[in-house]
Amino acid sequence: MRPVAEVVDDARRERFESLAVTLIEPLRRYLARRADPTTADDVLAETLLVCWRRLEELPGDPLPWAYRVAANCLANARRGVRRQERLAAKVAVVDPPASVVPGPGDTEAPDLDAALAALRDEDAELLRLWAWEQLTPAEIAEVLDITPNAASIRLHRAREKLRAELGARKGDRPAGHEESDEGSRS
Amino acid sequence: MNDDQLRELMSSRDPAASLPPARPERVARLLEDTMSPDVQTPADQRQEADPRRRTPLTWVLAAAAVLVIAGVGFFALNGGEGRQPTATPPSSEAPRTVLHLTAPPPTQGRCAMVTARLLGNQDSAFDGTVTAIDGRSVTLEVSHWYRGGDQDLVVVEAPDPEMQALIQSVTFDQGGRYLVSATDGIVTVCGFSAAYSDDLAAIYAEAFGA
Incomplete structure (x- = not known):
């Protein structure tokens, strides 16, 4: 028989996986709207990690909660970038992406x-x-x-x-x- | 333009509209990385890679970017006294953002036990390193905000006797790493703000999340 801890662990992993697949796409979009692709990837990984560690605290509808975590992680990433810029005088990398380029019909x-x-x-x-x-x-x-x-x-x-x-x-x-x-x- | 039209107009400029869905193998990899033990988050890596060297210019910029957020008093001791808040929002032009906090007046109050529940009532909390101390102020460079800010630096200022009391109660040392919390602009003492330790970090994590 397998140890109880291992069974519990498997159940937790399954629960996280089923939740995470519903969170990943909305979070990717949320971050793509607010950060460059590299930062978005980093912050997505960080946000999922917080969700994994705090799985037991996730509310019934976890998405707004997850957005809040992502917003906090993003704020910390932006602060880190500001510090790097000052030290290395680099160009900003956490600028929000440009909006969709207007097509010919959008000029009005x-x-x-x-x-x-x-x-x-x-x-x-x-x-x-x-x-x-x-x-x-x-x-x-x-x-x-x-x-x-x-x-x-x-x-x-x-x-x-x-x-x-x-x-x-x-x-x-x-x-x-x-x-x-x-x-x-x- | 009604609400629906407004929403539609905004949706038509959604920067994520052309984002293709993540490939399944990428999602699988992401989940595996998340659940694997001892995973290093990007934040951890940043924190560890955090360069300790600072140029004189940094300090000039810090001095140039003084924003005051001090406040009305509450802290975890009996006998905390109120102060008038003077707050300005962070300026986007400031090269370094600074949060100003003050120290509580010296008190004979007894300390409550540090718990995540009590700590969770504080309105700001961060992990930072002391970069400067003088008689009236302690400057910390923030490596992580748990709650209530995104400033780069925090300056704790107080009149001399109070600062001495604060320095004694929290024992700020140059170069030391601290976990600090505050409410209404006043640093919470009594063990709630203290030198970094894994135990205290665990309480901070429980109180504020990541």
Whole structure:
């Protein structure tokens, strides 16, 4: 008969494997949106290790919890990179990746990148979690360690701010571009 | 533009949209690496490879990047006194970010036992190495934040008698590695902040996660 510890260990490994396969893809995407490929790989490995070590603490829906771990690991990685840059005067490597290059049909799309960049980091991150990770306010609350109520209110305000920024950018366009309908009506 | 349209607009610029799924063999390798004992995380490697050499420029930059986050008092002793917070958010232009903490006033309070539960109530906690000490301040370079910050340096400042008391209670030494926690800008003493040991590190890990 095999020792009890070994059987327990196997069960734990199985449990982790079944959970991890559901976490890996969303985490890879989360990190790809926020870090260069090398850092994303490092932080993914680190995040999985934390999940493995704290397997017993994982909540029923582990993804928001895992995003939070990834966010912490990423913050530490960024800090490490800042230190390296200062010591070696290197070029930044933890820049967020460039957004998808607009195709030919996108030239009229409002300047989302600039509008997002104009928001406070906290607001932009809320919107990313909402639109890119497709999280609900309750899930966002768990990732950011705030109350669901606060997440709802902040998300609502962040959307309003983004709309205002997008509107302001539309307004900046050359005269006649947006107002052409009105002009032709009279 | 309604919420759905806004979400759709953002999704259309998702940087991960073109990311192909991980290959199964890569996932298998990742899982195996994670579960293999004695695995070295990238963080461990970074920490070990962490160069100890520092240039004079580093200190000039550190001095240039002073941001104050001090706060209202609570600490794990009886008789902690309040202080007024003066906080500024970290500046993205600062070459080195600094978190400022203060020391608790000297007290006759008795110490509670260091437990993960009590420690988990602290709002900031880090692992760092003392890089400078003078009569009024101790500077630590952070190697890992458990909670509450991403600054590179932490400067603990206090008027002389209090600093002396803090240095005595935590026994900060130049070059030493410490685990430090704080709440509302005040360092938690009484064994909650102390020289690095595996035992204390285990309590920090339990209280804050990785």
